[in-house]
Amino acid sequence: MTTPSPFNGRYARQIAVREIGPDGQRRLAAASVLIVGCGALGGAQAELLARMGIGRLRLVDRDVVEPSNLPRQLLYDERDAAEGTPKALAAANRLRAINSQLVLDPRPGNAAADTLEGLLEGMDLVLDGTDNAETRYLLNDACVKHGKPWVHGGVAGTVGIVLPVMPGSGPCLRCLFPTPPPAAEVRTGATDGVLNTVVVQVASQQVTFACKILLGQPVAGSLLHVDAWAQTSRLARLRLVPDCPCCQRRDFTFLESAPLFPDGTPDGPHLHQP
Amino acid sequence: MKLIINGQPATVAEALRLPELLALKGLNPERLAVELNGDIVPKSRYPDVVLHDQDTLELLSFVGGG
Numbered sequence: 001m002t003t004p005s006p007f008n009g010r011y012a013r014q015i016a017v018r019e020i021g022p023d024g025q026r027r028l029a030a031a032s033v034l035i036v037g038c039g040a041l042g043g044a045q046a047e048l049l050a051r052m053g054i055g056r057l058r059l060v061d062r063d064v065v066e067p068s069n070l071p072r073q074l075l076y077d078e079r080d081a082a083e084g085t086p087k088a089l090a091a092a093n094r095l096r097a098i099n100s101q102l103v104l105d106p107r108p109g110n111a112a113a114d115t116l117e118g119l120l121e122g123m124d125l126v127l128d129g130t131d132n133a134e135t136r137y138l139l140n141d142a143c144v145k146h147g148k149p150w151v152h153g154g155v156a157g158t159v160g161i162v163l164p165v166m167p168g169s170g171p172c173l174r175c176l177f178p179t180p181p182p183a184a185e186v187r188t189g190a191t192d193g194v195l196n197t198v199v200v201q202v203a204s205q206q207v208t209f210a211c212k213i214l215l216g217q218p219v220a221g222s223l224l225h226v227d228a229w230a231q232t233s234r235l236a237r238l239r240l241v242p243d244c245p246c247c248q249r250r251d252f253t254f255l256e257s258a259p260l261f262p263d264g265t266p267d268g269p270h271l272h273q274p
Numbered sequence: 275m276k277l278i279i280n281g282q283p284a285t286v287a288e289a290l291r292l293p294e295l296l297a298l299k300g301l302n303p304e305r306l307a308v309e310l311n312g313d314i315v316p317k318s319r320y321p322d323v324v325l326h327d328q329d330t331l332e333l334l335s336f337v338g339g340g
Contacts, residue, residue: 041340131340154337161337176307176314177336185305186338194339223307223314225334232281234332238314 011053024215025053031214032056034123036111036139038087039063040194041153042129043075044203049210050095056103057095060119061087061129062110072196111135113255116142125210126150129203131188133180134254140165140173141255144247149213153206157192158229160202163222163238164209170220171240172247180254198228275327292323299333307334 015025031054035042038061046057065073065080065087073087080090092106111119111130116138120126126143128151130136136152143150144167152163152173165172205224212219221240226233245251277284277295286295292315296303308315309332315323325331 037340039340129340131338133336133338154340156337156339159337161334177305178317179304181305181336181338186336189339192339223309225332230281234309234312236309236312236314236332239316241316241318243318 014052019217020211020215024211027214028053028211029055031124032058032122033210034058034060034119034126035129036060036116036119036126036135037129037131038075038091039069039129039131040072040074040189040196040199041155041203041206042127043073043087043091044200045127045129045207045210046091046095047074047098048204048207050099050102052207052211053099054102056105058105058107058119058123059088059091060107060109060111061091062108063087065090072194072199074200111138113138116255117146120146120148123148125213127206127210128152128154133183133186136173137180137254140246141252143167144172145250145252145255151206151209151213153202155194155198155202156187156189158195158198159187159227160198160225162202162205162209162224162226164213164219166213166220167247171238172244174246175241175244176223176238178241178245195228198226201226201228201233275325277325277328278330280332286325288327290325292320292325295325295331296320296333301333305335308332309334 011025014020015022033049033054035046035057038059049057064084065076067081069076070081075091075094086108088106088108092104095102095104120142126148128136128139139150147167150165154161163176209219221238223236223238240247242248275286275288277286303320311330
């Protein structure tokens with residue numbers, strides 16, 4: 001008689017992947033991941049992690065589902081849009097149907113300077129599903145300060161970028177872009193639209209980096225940039241900047257000088273208006 | 275000499291420096307990350323970087339949507 005698998009065969013094809021294996025599957029099942037922003041990127045990340053057998057997901061989003069989200073936000077349907085369901089709750093409902101073993105912690109509301117550090121508590125890793133520069137610089141500060149790995153991702157038009165940040169052993173967002181660009185200069189879905197295939201490509205690479213981090217694989221110093229339409233992707237090397245204000249001088253100016261961005265920037269209705 | 279910039283061939287003067295290339299293209303170095311032959315160039319090194327024939331550059335800006 002063989003020993004029964006702890007996962008009832010559900011994850012057999014994933015355990016069979018040499019890079020995962022039974023030990024990797026156990027590590028995924030024991031891991032807690034915070035997803036900040038449950039729009040296009042965050043929703044795709046959440047579905048991949050839920051199907052992969054991650055242990056626990058904390059989902060933060062301040063928006064409600066709208067019809068204009070449906071072309072690229074995979075977790076939501078027409079009923080969610082008609083009812084204007086908060087994304088964190090609509091996401092949790094869908095994810096619960098996908099994987100009843102998954103522990104879900106939906107948090108409708110803002111990831112801001114006064115809430116982000118609390119949201120990090122108990123989490124092993126953070127995924128960037130945000131849609132603005134401000135929250136990403138806050139995330140970078142908070143994650144570097146608390147030594148939490150996070151995986152930055154961004155999309156606009158047909159292009160995307162992915163940067164895993166390993167505090168203490170590799171470069172951070174400010175080693176790449178020392179200061180946030182003015183909102184008027186940033187390419188977003190609002191300025192360039194978004195092709196849904198680049199969303200899935202970027203989210204998929206963010207989740208792959210997340211898996212590697214949770215399984216103890218080296219990722220620090222990788223920078224991936226893709227163009228879904230040109231069908232190109234490049235992996236570049238990024239070194240940490242010796243005088244980086246965030247990861248080297250530990251000046252967490254975005255987190256600790258709040259509120260620098262009292263109004264937020266993304267379009268659409270929010271649960272918590274200033 | 276010939277460079278590849280964001281996947282496209284470009285012909286520029288010999289021994290061009292990186293800040294000169296960015297100025298020619300009207301780009302603000304503060305808003306860019308520059309990948310040269312697979313490595314992101316630290317901003318403090320921009321003035322020292324002399325470009326060579328067949329160098330491959332990717333000029334990357336912050337991507338904000340999600």
